[in-house]
Amino acid sequence: FCESITDSVKRDICYYNLALEAEDASLCGKITNNWEKGECCLKVAQKTKDSGLCEKITTNLKSDECYFSIAIKTKNISLCEKIIGNTKKEECYGGVAKETRDISLCEKITNSFGKDLCYADVAINTKDISLCEKIKIIERKDRCYFSVALVTEDDSLCEKITNRDKKNSCYTEVSQKK
Template identity: 30%
Template sequence: MGRYLALALVFVVALCGCVGEKTDKDYYNIAIEKEDPSVCDKIQNQSIRDTCYYFLAKAKGNLTICNGIHTYHYKVSCYHEVPITTTPTTTRETSQGDICEKIEPEIRTVLHTLAPPETIITYWERDKCYETLALKTNNEVFCDKMSTTSSRKGECYAILAMRRDQIHLCDKISQIKPLSHCYQLIAESKLNESICDLINYQPEIDICYSAVAKKKQNESLCRTDMCLRDLGISKKRPDLCAKIKSQSLRSYCFTEIAVSMQNLSICDMIDEQYAKDVCYEIINRERLNLSLCYKIKTDGVRFECFTDIAWGKDNISLCEIIDDVRKRDWCYQGAANDIEDLSYCKKIQEPVWKGWCVRHIAEKTKNIDLCNSLEDESAKYECKLQ
């Protein structure tokens, strides 16, 4: 009986035309499977239809399919990415496939320009299109087509020069910084610092030498503080940190080595008192040694040190050592939250912070009656809102 009912239902549904109707998703899948953009035309939802054209244009390497896309930004993306798929290999294909200069009339309208059809999109979009194509095909002819004012044009040549090991491509660059970077990339790839001497600007020469120094792990080639800092840290060589002229970079170098080696004596090499104290405090986060806190002279850092130990060892008595009321309250609050002890909240003087402390414990213990311990009515009200 059930089988006959099922067959009857199928027959009725078929008569009403419900069976066999395809959804937008069905048409999308068919279009992708058959690589047939005409099927995309049958999709009603604009977003799905645009996606259908977009993926088929990329899959088939056919720019004209992009024309079916309605959404402006999606269409521009299609123009940019299709040449990456097509990868022209001959001069003829390159000239015919040079779609970075072309634009559909409706996009021109969106851009509010009076330019004729098949004009540039924008300088930025056009240059981005050419750069992407150049790097995909390893062909500098596309770098040539980029705007002379584009900062990316030099980078385009520089990357290709390094990839192809052709230093003459650097000669196409007119701007100092991209030209210097071009020589630097080749110097790094060849581990040859003498190439840096081709640069005509001293600061860039120093950067180039330092880049090669880091590649070769050879501090004798360093010409910048950052080079000495990076090699000092990677080699755990405090003597290299000592050669750094910048006080902040020198302190950072010593601190990184001291913390990685858990060596307090390296902190002592730091000239600046605040940086030295921070070095002590960071190392003491693991040691939790109270005597070390007393070596710290900077008030704020010493407070952090006491708080680290109070929270790390659940020893709230250390909070009482802190002179500053607000910092002491902060210490109490953190310790109270860790061990869920309401008595510690009562030591906090600031009403708002005390309320936060009690509320946190009330939430964790699911005991809203704890809020009644607050004297401040506003804090009590906020506490009970949880």
């Protein structure tokens, strides 16, 4: 059906839509525009959670996005290792840590902001205030305490917050949730 279309742009769009609908990446191979071909493989891979399709993507940015999204969806940390860009790789560790509630994955993150964010995400998901203690920067630690207090609806946790205004705000917001 698509091959009968003479306009190459419209033909590429046809194959793209057909590939997504049929969840068939082989149809992406018929697309002439390389960017569209990569986008097609990415979308089919995300839909089918088939990380093997990420290897068919020729641009690093798109293949990284492919591995990243499937790693998060499938909670598969080994897919993060295939990511070339370091920032995206560390985001992947954090995302899988959040989904699996595995604090040890946060240790793989070298960037201090990313690591603190990872600890906070796992603390919130597990409702475990003690994980906030691992956060080095006071403001981020306070934010973690605040978030865990909110999700647990436990205003006694607000006491751990060092910033007075943030502490008062914590008590107010938690009491409003109850």
